Amino acid sequence: MHALIKEIATVQSGIYQKEFPDGDVIYLQVNDFEDTTLKEKQLHPSLLYAENLSGHLLEEGDLLFAAKGTSNFCALYHDKTGKAVASSAFFVIRIKDKDSLLPNFLYWYLNHPAILVLLKSQAVGSTIPSITKRMLEELKINLPDKETQRRIVEIGRLQQRENRLRQSIAAKRDLxxxxxxxxxIKPNNNI
Structure with a gap:
């Protein structure tokens, strides 16, 4: 089955807010991520909770798509992080029916190199390229059955693990x- 992102999910812009030293809501920004992984150790709440934030609080399984600049990626939010909102650098994608579409599958799909190249090729703006909300909403996705989604996600996870292990082995081999x-060549060497 094929669908457009807007048919299977809502896409909402992140927000811009003034930060405070002692807040109670985490304000997620692009520099809080390394690749697509949240650097949780460096997070601290920097927004004061107010009613205007309630509609922007992230939920388990929300996807954050970094749409501005040249480093585009999608991250998956887990509520164990704590109360959080996304900055305006992100679009927040919330899946309408998680029984038919796994958040991890959409995460994998939006981070696929071919999809990122497609979106970047349509980006607007000469100084800071941006992927628009409309581009994201109009993106077509092939939706396999849930079991196939699980398999794709698991193979993708194993591929990432293999890549990390290869990088680690290469770094240790270099050392x-x-x-x-x-x-x-060390001095006092008897060779």
Whole structure:
């Protein structure tokens, strides 16, 4: 089944708010993420809760799409983070029927390189390219059955894990090689 994002989810702009040192709501910004992962250790509430924030509070399974600039990505929000709202750098995507569409699947789809290239090719603005709400809402998605979605998500997760392990192995191999080569030329070496 094919659908447009606007048929399966709502897309809402993040908000701009003045920050305070001692708030009770987390204000998520692009620099709070590394790749698509939230850097939870550095988070601290910086907004004061008010009624105008209630409609913008994030819910479990909401997706945050970074639409401004050249580093576009989608992140998945988990409510264990605490009460939070997204900054205006994001669009908040809320799935209408989580029984037919897994948030993790939409997260995987929106981070797929081909989809990001497609969206970037349509971005507007010369100084700071931006993906518009309309572009996101009009994006077509092929919706497989839930079991296929689960499998795709799991394979994608395993691929990411494999990539992280390869990077870690390569970094350790470099350290070992550098140490071995330095040992050869190190002063007082009996070689």
């Amino acid at each position: 070992l090689l550098h140490a071995s080569l330095y040992k050869i």
